[in-house]
Each structure stands twice: as C-alpha cells, then as structure tokens.
Amino acid sequence: MMFSRSHALILTIPLRLKLQAGRVVCRTVTSTAKPRELNDGFAVRSRLDVPEKGTPAPRIAGRKWLPGSTFQGHELPEFLAGPKDNMPAVYEAVGTGLTLREWSDRCRRIMDDKLHVYGTILFRGLPLESGDDFSRFFREVGYRVANPAGRIGRRREVASDVFTASDNNPPAYTLEPHNEMAYTKNYPMKIFFYCQVPAEPGQGGETCIADNRDILPRLDPKVVQKFEKLGIKYHYYVASKAVDKDAYLSWQSTFGSEDKAVVEECLREQECEYKWQEDDSLIYWRYRPPFITHPKTGEKVWFNQLVVGHVSYYFDHPAWVDKKLPYERYPENVYYGDGSEIEPEVIQHIRDVTWQETVGFQLQKGDVLAFDNIYAHHGRIGFDCERVLYVGMTSE
Numbered sequence: 001m002m003f004s005r006s007h008a009l010i011l012t013i014p015l016r017l018k019l020q021a022g023r024v025v026c027r028t029v030t031s032t033a034k035p036r037e038l039n040d041g042f043a044v045r046s047r048l049d050v051p052e053k054g055t056p057a058p059r060i061a062g063r064k065w066l067p068g069s070t071f072q073g074h075e076l077p078e079f080l081a082g083p084k085d086n087m088p089a090v091y092e093a094v095g096t097g098l099t100l101r102e103w104s105d106r107c108r109r110i111m112d113d114k115l116h117v118y119g120t121i122l123f124r125g126l127p128l129e130s131g132d133d134f135s136r137f138f139r140e141v142g143y144r145v146a147n148p149a150g151r152i153g154r155r156r157e158v159a160s161d162v163f164t165a166s167d168n169n170p171p172a173y174t175l176e177p178h179n180e181m182a183y184t185k186n187y188p189m190k191i192f193f194y195c196q197v198p199a200e201p202g203q204g205g206e207t208c209i210a211d212n213r214d215i216l217p218r219l220d221p222k223v224v225q226k227f228e229k230l231g232i233k234y235h236y237y238v239a240s241k242a243v244d245k246d247a248y249l250s251w252q253s254t255f256g257s258e259d260k261a262v263v264e265e266c267l268r269e270q271e272c273e274y275k276w277q278e279d280d281s282l283i284y285w286r287y288r289p290p291f292i293t294h295p296k297t298g299e300k301v302w303f304n305q306l307v308v309g310h311v312s313y314y315f316d317h318p319a320w321v322d323k324k325l326p327y328e329r330y331p332e333n334v335y336y337g338d339g340s341e342i343e344p345e346v347i348q349h350i351r352d353v354t355w356q357e358t359v360g361f362q363l364q365k366g367d368v369l370a371f372d373n374i375y376a377h378h379g380r381i382g383f384d385c386e387r388v389l390y391v392g393m394t395s396e
C-alpha cells in the first residue's frame, strides 16, 4: 500500500523541552497515527497499531517470574501498556525494487537523524528472512560493532556479529527493562533486535521499551540525590566452570577465556577490583556513577542497572527461587558507592516507576527494532511458545 504526502497532515508538537548540561533537548510527537510517505520509501507512523484483535495485554502486577511483582506495597501497573506516540517511531518499508544495501543506507540516515530523538525506531517490512540477512543488514548499516567483553550473560553468535538475544534466562522469566551493560564503561550505544520467529498471540513474549527521559522525572528526588552523591557499586560472583560445569555463569564464559591472566587483564581494563576465591570462583566489583552524558545530545541521562543488577532480580527467577543463598553468592548485586546496602523499597520504587513508564508489543517476523541504548530500555515479557530474536550491538 502506498501513501501520498496529502494522505495525512502531520502536525508536530513539542512533547518535552529540557535544558540540561547547557543544551536544549526536544523530543517531538506527531499528532496522528496516519502514515505519510518519505522519499526514502518508508511510510512513517507515529504510533504502532496494537494490540492484535482479541489479544489481552499481559499482566505485570502479580505476574509469576517477574521480579518485584509480589513485593508488599508495590506500585506496579496491573497490565503492560501499549505503544505511545513515537515509542517506538515506526518506519514501514513500502518502496519497491530496492536492494538490501539501499535499505540499510536509508535506515542509517534515519537513525543518524532520529534515533536519539525517539529513543527507539521500528523498521518493518525490510527484505529480511534469516539471521544471515540480518547480519548483512546490520553490517551494511555500518556503525562500529560493539565489543561484548565483560558483559553479564550468555549469547550465541548465529551469524557474523549477530547473537541470540538471551540464552541464560528461561522463556517464562520476564526480563525487566534495562539499558544494556550500563554497569560498565563499555556499554553499547545502539542495539538492534531482529525478529526471526515471533511469539504466538496471547503467549507473552512482548518486547518492552522504556525511556530514561520518562523515568527520571518520576523518581523520588531524594533517591536520585543519594545515588548521585554516593555512586553505585556493582558486585559480581562467577563460579568456575572447572568446578561447577552447570554454573549459571562462569568466569570462563563471562570473559570468554580459560586463562586467568586474560581475565585479569580484562578486569583491569574495565576498572574492576577482583578477588579469586579458594573454590576457583571469582568475585569482582566496580564503581560507576548513576548518570552519564549522552555523547550526541549532551544531555545528562539517568543510566545504570540498579534494578536488574540488584540481587532481588534473582528472587523470582526460576533457576534461583529456591536457593536462598548469601547475597554475595548470587551472580550480581548493587550497593551504594560507599558499600552500604540499598533499601529494598528503593529498588522497588525504581522498578515500579520503570514499569509504569514501559510499553510493549509483539514484534513481527522480519522486524528490526533499533534502540538508542543511552535513552531507551529494552526488556521482554516471559513467554510460553517459540520466540527467536537476534541482536546486534554497536559502539557508536
């Protein structure tokens, strides 16, 4: 279906105007969901049309395998909200006769221009059928590929520079919205999800989006100020694969090496302190600020992993729920920067606000969802069906 410029009158209105770090940052929304055609062959929509007819929104409060969902006094929303204006922005490929290279060039131009404005852009209708196609697209878009060293969790490379989205979390587990690798200085700047096998309607698997620009103003200023004053200590425990071959995470898999000298070099490079344990396991920790400056906009952004880095992340996790371990034997925990414990209700407050500001929807086969990783969180609702997503990450 083609759309003419006269098909829809788009009125652009400012959603928010911020003066931070000496710069004005304006995120805009369009007043209609009707599509308009761009010369580049995309129909642009300000809002994704969901949910599918008859498919109820997934439950959040009280949901099994969702961290914090049973916390006494929580303020989680009852259900997952649907997409909002330009969250994500939607670019549907409607032009014909274009090669994948030509589409990737057009996507690159759109992202250079708009990804930091919207936070997320959904590209729908691109000629992508497989992980290999996505890998080609991802590399032809041309951003520098991120180095995954030091990230928590396992991923499998399915095509060049393209990985499975998450191998170490059971499908039923709901992954809370988070900024990727916000616990390191090596965080990716952009993330691309590609949908190879969509979830079945009504079986969960919605992809979730939240934006730090929506979350920060709703956080208790006293909570924010305390983190700004003290910083954050991220603490990790990884078993040794040589001792526990079924370990959830091992230092060998986390750092991609069996050589302790290589691991130590990586830890130093990431400004981590560390200690080898008698059972060949490893603990390490690092200090990071709760805010960073967005390199493109100059905006001071709330950017951390306080929620998914907290030990309570594991209390509703199928693999951990019955373990009742000392906190330092869980894979991760966060503390105030002076080493003191963060009050559970503080974590729950951030968790509540994050979910209150989260939207979600089902990706379709061939969709590419691009995230500005500094602004936009990604997550997923637990699911009970086949669902296959691949991911590529960039360092610019």
Ligand SMILES: [Fe+2]
Pocket: 178, 179, 180, 181, 378
């Ligand atoms: Fe992630």
